[in-house]
Amino acid sequence: MTSRYKTCYLVGVKNDNTYLVSGLLNQQFLLPDLLNEVPVGIAVLDINGNIEVVNRTWQTITGAEPDSMVGLKCMLALRCDYCFKGCPVMASKADFNPISVDADIIDRSRIKIPIRLTVAPIFSKDNKLSGFVETIQDIRQVAELSSTASKAYSLGGLIGTSSQMVKVFSMIPSIAATDSSVLITGETGTGKDVLAEAVHNASDRAGSPFIKVNCGALPETLLESELFGHVKGAFTGAHENRPGRIKLAHNGSFFLTEIGDLPLSLQVKLLSFLDDKEIHPLGSSVGFKADVRVIVATHRNLKQMVIDKSFRADLLFRLNVVHLHLPPLRERGEDILLLKNHFLKDYCTKFNKKIKGFTRKTAKIISAYHFPGNVRELRNIVEYAVNFCDREYIGTEHLPAYLTEQDILRPVMESAKTLPDHAPQKEYSPAENWDHAEKRMIMDALVNSGGRKGEAAKRLGWSRSTFWRKMNKHSINR
Amino acid sequence: MDKKILIPLFNDDVAPRFDLATDVLLVEIKSNSDYYERVIVLPQASADDLCALATSANADAVICGGIGDEHYQYLTWKEITVFDDVIGPVKKILEAHKNAALSAGMNFYNA
Numbered sequence: 001m002t003s004r005y006k007t008c009y010l011v012g013v014k015n016d017n018t019y020l021v022s023g024l025l026n027q028q029f030l031l032p033d034l035l036n037e038v039p040v041g042i043a044v045l046d047i048n049g050n051i052e053v054v055n056r057t058w059q060t061i062t063g064a065e066p067d068s069m070v071g072l073k074c075m076l077a078l079r080c081d082y083c084f085k086g087c088p089v090m091a092s093k094a095d096f097n098p099i100s101v102d103a104d105i106i107d108r109s110r111i112k113i114p115i116r117l118t119v120a121p122i123f124s125k126d127n128k129l130s131g132f133v134e135t136i137q138d139i140r141q142v143a144e145l146s147s148t149a150s151k152a153y154s155l156g157g158l159i160g161t162s163s164q165m166v167k168v169f170s171m172i173p174s175i176a177a178t179d180s181s182v183l184i185t186g187e188t189g190t191g192k193d194v195l196a197e198a199v200h201n202a203s204d205r206a207g208s209p210f211i212k213v214n215c216g217a218l219p220e221t222l223l224e225s226e227l228f229g230h231v232k233g234a235f236t237g238a239h240e241n242r243p244g245r246i247k248l249a250h251n252g253s254f255f256l257t258e259i260g261d262l263p264l265s266l267q268v269k270l271l272s273f274l275d276d277k278e279i280h281p282l283g284s285s286v287g288f289k290a291d292v293r294v295i296v297a298t299h300r301n302l303k304q305m306v307i308d309k310s311f312r313a314d315l316l317f318r319l320n321v322v323h324l325h326l327p328p329l330r331e332r333g334e335d336i337l338l339l340k341n342h343f344l345k346d347y348c349t350k351f352n353k354k355i356k357g358f359t360r361k362t363a364k365i366i367s368a369y370h371f372p373g374n375v376r377e378l379r380n381i382v383e384y385a386v387n388f389c390d391r392e393y394i395g396t397e398h399l400p401a402y403l404t405e406q407d408i409l410r411p412v413m414e415s416a417k418t419l420p421d422h423a424p425q426k427e428y429s430p431a432e433n434w435d436h437a438e439k440r441m442i443m444d445a446l447v448n449s450g451g452r453k454g455e456a457a458k459r460l461g462w463s464r465s466t467f468w469r470k471m472n473k474h475s476i477n478r
Numbered sequence: 479m480d481k482k483i484l485i486p487l488f489n490d491d492v493a494p495r496f497d498l499a500t501d502v503l504l505v506e507i508k509s510n511s512d513y514y515e516r517v518i519v520l521p522q523a524s525a526d527d528l529c530a531l532a533t534s535a536n537a538d539a540v541i542c543g544g545i546g547d548e549h550y551q552y553l554t555w556k557e558i559t560v561f562d563d564v565i566g567p568v569k570k571i572l573e574a575h576k577n578a579a580l581s582a583g584m585n586f587y588n589a
Contacts, residue, residue, distance in 0.1 A: 068585050068588050071587065071588075072565065072585070072587055075494050076491070076494050076543070076565050076587075079494045079495050079543060079544040081495065081498060083494070084495070084498050084523075105544075106495060106496075106497075106544030106545065106546060107544075108563060108583075109547075110544070110545060110546055110547035110550050110562070111546075111547065112546050465552070468552070468555065472551065472555065
């Protein structure tokens with residue numbers, strides 16, 4: 001052992017905010033640079049459990065700024081439930097065996113993330129406790145996979161047996177094996193985000209970050225800083241260095257959704273990044289070579305946008321290396337049945353209900369519907385029906401009203417010979433959709449209950465919190 | 479105007495997790511700057527119970543560490559100002575709040 005220490009001697013030297021590692025490969029390295037290349041979140045703690053250094057993945061998972069975390073108690077920075085459940089570091093135990101537990105943290109975006117946490121003491125060569133090393137891994141994918149692992153006809157959350165979907169499934173492994181840019185197109189609600197994640201999970205980058213940015217969700221100025229990062233003082237309010245999402249996705253995949261909403265000025269900057277794979281944070285002259293796989297998605301017709309001069313043709317050529325198109329649900333035939341049963345099973349488990357299936361008439365109505373909102377709309381319909389159903393089978397009365405009130409119902413009802421003579425069919429307004437129907441239901445319930453939210457929730461058979469969430473969703477003023 | 483602030487506690491600090499705090503400090507600040515403090519010990523940690531406490535106590539603000547988005551949105555909907563991601567000793571934080579110098583994301587150990 002002694003000779004080994006002599007030949008490979010690591011010395012941690014504090015130099016401002018960096019630590020020099022000497023002797024490894026007969027070179028000098030900065031410890032954070034070494035740790036940054038590890039696709040697992042790592043924090044090194046001193047003997048009191050205070051953070052000494054964290055790597056980039058730790059920052060990606062927690063969303064915390066490393067500069068402000070150094071010197072803090074680990075529990076204040078990580079915010080893990082295990083800190084409160086007997087973490088030996090927090091209990092100031094010096095002698096314990098390395099532990100590995102499943103826990104959760106709340107990141108800076110207020111999302112609760114399941115993690116696998118390992119904590120181990122570090123001993124010096126004279127066997128004296130010098131600190132602790134803590135690693136964290138985001139296990140959201142594992143948690144999701146374990147619940148979907150047994151499902152046939154599915155790939156990474158996408159379900160289908162139709163020829164179009166089987167074609168997409170067969171393409172994923174070969175696309176995942178390369179680093180080419182992928183353009184995913186398809187109508188809203190067809191599963192573009194799920195497909196992007198499936199490509200990432202099937203690739204060699206699966207253990208590395210999958211960073212998603214919605215181009216339509218942020219104003220142009222914020223989006224630039226969000227994508228490329230900024231340095232302290234780059235603009236008013238830039239109090240500290242920010243790495244940018246592309247840098248955070250280093251060694252992983254970077255998913256830009258709603259690429260059609262990306263402003264022209266940023267299209268140029270993205271093009272430049274795709275060309276030389278180097279990002280320049282705002283206000284910085286030093287570039288960063290980011291090794292990321294770029295996946296983009298849109299529901300817009302980019303070719304038409306190029307003709308309209310609202311999307312750069314050269315960027316389209318860059319992105320359109322591999323093109324995956326997700327078909328709308330109405331063209332997927334039998335998949336409606338498969339998805340309907342899948343969502344039914346899913347929501348029955350979630351809501352603790354024992355519903356066996358759909359009545360024949362209900363199944364016919366659902367199959368005949370044209371689903372402008374695609375899979376997302378079908379999922380919402382099933383969720384609605386499961387919420388309202390108090391029997392063994394979901395009947396037409398449990399479906400959202402807009403499904404049974406429109407023209408599409410007529411042939412079904414006629415064939416079933418159950419159309420009551422006296423009930424005139426309400427004209428279906430083409431502008432009406434699920435969201436409108438839900439909003440109208442909430443408004444009706446509120447009006448009928450004289451504005452009392454508790455009673456309105458009761459009328460709809462929802463809990464108060466569900467009612468509150470739906471009101472929020474539809475921006476109904478309190 | 480009188481103000482009420484609810485702070486989940488971990489020893490003398492703001493609790494790092496809203497949903498795991500069992501001790502809560504309820505501070506009443508009178509218009510003449512008098513402080514009345516009360517520590518409430520909950521039977522178990524629960525974010526739902528803390529939200530219920532904040533609403534029933536008519537709190538104007540909640541100062542906490544990490545909080546899940548659902549509870550954050552709920553409190554905001556109830557017109558309670560939430561200063562989340564706050565790290566540091568309660569005394570310093572209350573002082574900052576008194577001076578209108580408190581904002582979400584502040585770390586009083588680095589100040």
